[in-house]
Amino acid sequence: MLPFLAGFLCMLLSFVPFSRIFGAEIAPAFGLIAVYYWAVQRPDVFPPYGVFAIGLFYDLLSAGPLGLWALVYLIVFGLVVSQRQLMIGRTFSLFWLGFLVSSVIAGFLGWLLASLYFGQILSPAPVLVQMAATVALFPLFAKLFEQLLQRLLVQG
Amino acid sequence: MDQTNRPALPIRDVSGRVSLIFMVTLAAALLLLGRAETYVVDRARQVVTDLAAPLLELASRPVSAARRVVESTDQYAYVFDENERLREENARLLAWKEAALKLEAKVARFEALLNVQVDPSIGYVTGRVVGDSGGPFVETIIANVGSNQDVESGQAVIDSDGLIGRIVATGPDASRILLLTDLNSRVPIVVEPSQTRAVLAGDNSVWPRLEFLPALAPISVGDRVVTSGDGGLLPPGLPIGTLVETADGFLRVQTFSDRSRLDMIRVLQYEFPREIDVQDAPTALQPVASESEGPAPSASTSAPAPTAEATAAEGGT
Numbered sequence: 001m002l003p004f005l006a007g008f009l010c011m012l013l014s015f016v017p018f019s020r021i022f023g024a025e026i027a028p029a030f031g032l033i034a035v036y037y038w039a040v041q042r043p044d045v046f047p048p049y050g051v052f053a054i055g056l057f058y059d060l061l062s063a064g065p066l067g068l069w070a071l072v073y074l075i076v077f078g079l080v081v082s083q084r085q086l087m088i089g090r091t092f093s094l095f096w097l098g099f100l101v102s103s104v105i106a107g108f109l110g111w112l113l114a115s116l117y118f119g120q121i122l123s124p125a126p127v128l129v130q131m132a133a134t135v136a137l138f139p140l141f142a143k144l145f146e147q148l149l150q151r152l153l154v155q156g
Numbered sequence: 157m158d159q160t161n162r163p164a165l166p167i168r169d170v171s172g173r174v175s176l177i178f179m180v181t182l183a184a185a186l187l188l189l190g191r192a193e194t195y196v197v198d199r200a201r202q203v204v205t206d207l208a209a210p211l212l213e214l215a216s217r218p219v220s221a222a223r224r225v226v227e228s229t230d231q232y233a234y235v236f237d238e239n240e241r242l243r244e245e246n247a248r249l250l251a252w253k254e255a256a257l258k259l260e261a262k263v264a265r266f267e268a269l270l271n272v273q274v275d276p277s278i279g280y281v282t283g284r285v286v287g288d289s290g291g292p293f294v295e296t297i298i299a300n301v302g303s304n305q306d307v308e309s310g311q312a313v314i315d316s317d318g319l320i321g322r323i324v325a326t327g328p329d330a331s332r333i334l335l336l337t338d339l340n341s342r343v344p345i346v347v348e349p350s351q352t353r354a355v356l357a358g359d360n361s362v363w364p365r366l367e368f369l370p371a372l373a374p375i376s377v378g379d380r381v382v383t384s385g386d387g388g389l390l391p392p393g394l395p396i397g398t399l400v401e402t403a404d405g406f407l408r409v410q411t412f413s414d415r416s417r418l419d420m421i422r423v424l425q426y427e428f429p430r431e432i433d434v435q436d437a438p439t440a441l442q443p444v445a446s447e448s449e450g451p452a453p454s455a456s457t458s459a460p461a462p463t464a465e466a467t468a469a470e471g472g473t
Contacts, residue, residue, distance in 0.1 A: 012208065015298070016215040017288040019416055021223045027290045048176040052183060060204040061298075062291030063325075063332055066197055067186030069291070074180045081172075114293040117187065118339060123361055126292035 003042070004050040006148055007034030010141070011054045015061055028134040029106070031058055033141045035073050036102050039080040040087050040095065041149055051077045065117045072109045076102050092142070099138050107131040198325065205287075205298060206327030212287040213300055220284070220419060278391055279425040281305045285418045286330070295338035295360060296321075299421055302329045310389050312424045318395040318412035319343075319383060323423060333421070336364050336396070336411060344386035345396060350374045353384055356396065356409060363400060363408035377401050381409050388428035 010030035019026050031054045038046035055070030062069075080102055087098045107127045115122045190197055231238065266272075283305070287298030301307050303326045311323045313333050321335040322343075334341050341358035345366075352373040358364045369375075379399045385392025397411040 012211060012215075014290040015208070015212055015287040017219055017285060017297075017418075019288065020285075020419065021219060021226055027288050027292075043172070048172065048179045052179040055183065056186075057204060058290070060201050061208055061287070062289055062294050063201060063205075063296045064291040064294040065187060066190035067183045068293075071180060071183035071187060074176065074183055078176050078180070110292070113187070117191065118293075122293060122339075123359075126360065130292045 002148060002152065003034070003038050003046050003145075004053075006145065007031060007038070007046070007050065007054050008057070010034045011058050012061075014058065026129055026133045028137055029069075029103075029130055030134070030137075030141065031055070031069075032073065032076070032103065032106055032134060033099070033138055034145070035077050036080055036099050037142060037145045039077050040084045040098070041145075042152070043081045043084070045152065048074060048077065065114060068110060068113050068117065071113065072106050075109060076106045079105065092139075095142070096135075096138055100135050103131040103135050201332075202325050202327045205325070205332060206302070206330050209286060209298060209300060209327070209330035212298060216284070216286045223419070280422045281307060281425065282420060282422050284420055289335075293339075293360065295335040295341075295358065295415075296324070297333050297335065297418065299331055299333055299423075300329065301423060302326050302331050304328050305423075306425060307331050307423050308425075312383070312390045312394060312426065313421050314394060314424060315413045315418060315421050317414070318397065319390075320411070320413045320415070320418065320421065322390065331423075335415060337362065337415060342367075343390065343396070344384045345381050346384040346392075347373070347375045347399065348380045348382060350379070353386070356381070362415075363402065363410055365406065365408050375399060375407065377407070391424060391426040394424075 010033060013030045014027050035046075035051050035054065051073050052070050055073040056067065058069045059066050080098070083098075087095050107124075107130070111122060111124050111127045281301050283299045283301035285297050286300045289296050299313070307323055307326050309323050309326060313320050313322060319336065321333045321338070321341065323331050324334040325332040335358070336343060336356060337358045337360060339358055339360050341356075341364070343356045344353070345356045346353055347366075350373065352370060352375050354369045354373075355367045356364050357367045377399050381396045381399065383390045383392055383394040383396060395412055397409045399407050400410040402408050
């Protein structure tokens with residue numbers, strides 16, 4: 001339950017207008033960080049319906065196509081869970097690289113689906129900026145989740 | 157997917173996979189259903205937005221504070237330049253003020269002469285932006301005013317610089333603003349000074365484009381763009397921006413308001429005067445009833461009762 005709450009709070013963070021401080025328009029996809037982190041470390045504590053819920057609330061709050069990010073997050077989650085052997089117990093940089101690949105996949109999928117949904121080729125620039133910001137902020141959140149993971153291990 | 161070297165229990169793994177496939181199907185189904193934009197979807201969005209608004213409100217307070225700190229340090233750094241610039245601007249504006257006062261007096265005289273019907277004054281409610289759009293494909297923001305403050309869908313939203321968009325959904329204490337730059341935003345506008353009418357259409361880029369421009373319209377870079385008030389949804393004459401030329405040679409609009417610096421906003425509660433009285437024909441032209449003898453009284457000052465056609469017409473407006 002704790003990891004899910006953490007992911008949910010991350011999703012809400014995306015809507016806090018941090019960008020206003022610096023006058024830039026970036027809203028990193030914090031929810032994706034949570035999905036990726038738990039898919040690699042402990043997929044057993046973060047079930048698919050949790051991933052679905054985070055994606056769905058993200059769609060509802062952003063007033064975008066309903067189910068778009070839910071679908072993208074689930075696909076990324078499935079891919080990462082299937083490939084987690086590559087990253088488990090390796091160096092942090094590899095872990096980070098894995099996230100970079102996941103973000104690229106998520107961004108591309110999201111862009112593709114949204115373009116199909118709206119029936120026109122959307123500009124990929126906002127997605128690229130968003131994913132770049134998310135990848136850059138990944139280590140910070142990974143550190144926070146690590147604390148949570150330690151707590152989970154202590155509990156059993 | 158290889159199942160041989162998985163640390164998870166096989167039973168759990170299978171159920172997890174089934175649940176994953178089920179969830180993917182569900183999400184895809186929602187995506188297809190959402191195309192129809194049903195009432196349920198809209199309602200769900202409103203409820204979620206309303207629930208999240210207080211949390212976002214709390215979170216956006218420190219953000220606002222931090223922003224003010226950044227801005228004030230910026231101001232300290234450029235205080236001399238800014239002062240110089242403001243002096244020059246002040247001198248220019250004083251000249252404009254003179255001109256404006258003269259024009260105001262002139263216009264008032266003309267209006268009195270011509271008996272012009274002045275537009276009704278517009279009420280407003282002020283709120284703060286608490287939530288960013290978050291998604292990369294949508295340009296909407298959440299503000300902390302809602303139907304409790306009489307905010308309704310369709311009302312125009314401005315900040316200190318000009319129009320930023322309009323309300324598209326309201327809950328009791330929060331509402332969603334569709335920005336001019338959003339893919340779905342269409343606003344009827346007028347390009348001054350040539351009074352060319354067009355529609356401002358967003359496409360998720362920084363600069364919205366102009367649609368339905370007449371061929372050979374006499375417009376050029378730097379012209380002012382304001383709302384036209386066509387359709388009666390938005391008040392006429394709200395400043396929007398100026399025309400700029402993009403690298404590919406098309407004219408687009410640079411909005412006056414800076415989308416990345418939105419903070420305090422104002423929702424305009426404009427009510428287009430739709431109740432138009434039905435005017436009856438003069439009594440001399442009224443159809444004469446069969447049982448009345450002699451001509452109809454021509455000197456009757458009281459208005460005759462509205463005929464069936466008139467009432468029908470009234471219902472039709």
